[in-house]
Amino acid sequence: MRGWKRWVGLSGLGLVLLGLLGFGWVLWASEPRPRGIRDREAVEAMARRLEAAVNLPAWRDGTGAVRWTFAGRRTHLWDRERGLVQVQWGDRRGLLRIGTSRGVAFRGDERVRGPDAEAILEQTYAAWVNDAFWLNPLAKLRDPGVELRRVDLDSGETGLLVRYTQGGLTPGDAYLWLFGEEDLPRAWKMWVSNVPVGGMEVTWEGWKTLSTGAVVSTRHESPPVLTLELKDVEAAPNLPTLLGDTEDPFAPWLEELGV
Secondary structure (H helix, E strand, O other): OHHHHHHHHHHHHHHHHHHHHHHHHHHHHOOOOOOOEOOHHHHHHHHHHHHHHOOHHHHHHHOOEEEEEEOOOEEEEEEOOOOEEEEEEOOEEEEEEOOOOOEEEEEOOEEEOHHHHHHHHHHHHHHHHHHHHHHOHHHHOOOOOEEEEEEEOOOOOEEEEEEEOOOOOOOOOEEEEEEOHHHOEEEEEEEOOOOOOOOEEEEOEEEEEOOOOOEEEEEEEEOOOEEEEEEEEEEEOOHHHHHOOOOOOOHHHHHHHOO
């Protein structure tokens, strides 16, 4: 019995030490979020450079539908014209009308109702908000509540600090865009509530020009912690063009979705 108690005590001590080491590493690896400089002319110029590099007009005006697979886990079909999204993961599927509480949930081929449906639809919305942001966050530089500031870096570069004070799932998150070749971002640094390391740098690479002309990044890395890929990214002016001969999954549920 004494040996058992001693083992439990040593195990507990080991967990405490590991926790302290982890906490210490977070403190060591983190960097404070820069305050940035309110410089309307400079931040407007930087924002325009980024928007031009990803051909924002082609996304805003010419991309009516898009689909992609996020990190090998979730598949999205987004009808931007009608404000509808379908997210699939595992045996679950949710259809939502964005900006409303209207939705339809499935487990396998069976429709789900009640609290189980609410849970699936909450997951659907959270997944869409997160994954669509990774698909094209530069389309959100003009959203309400966005603060833009200039940051002069020690390297001599100038970055654009973007802070979202409202909207999304975690208001208050901030990202520092770092410019690369031809004004396409090469990376951003993140200060977000769900990542303990402040200033974590993540690459923006694997740039792809969609059929509509919009440009998106399909690969992100922060070695050795993160490798994130967006695969099978396709876009079209509208959903019928994107789907081709494939059946519209929203069609049977338009009345319930309020379309």
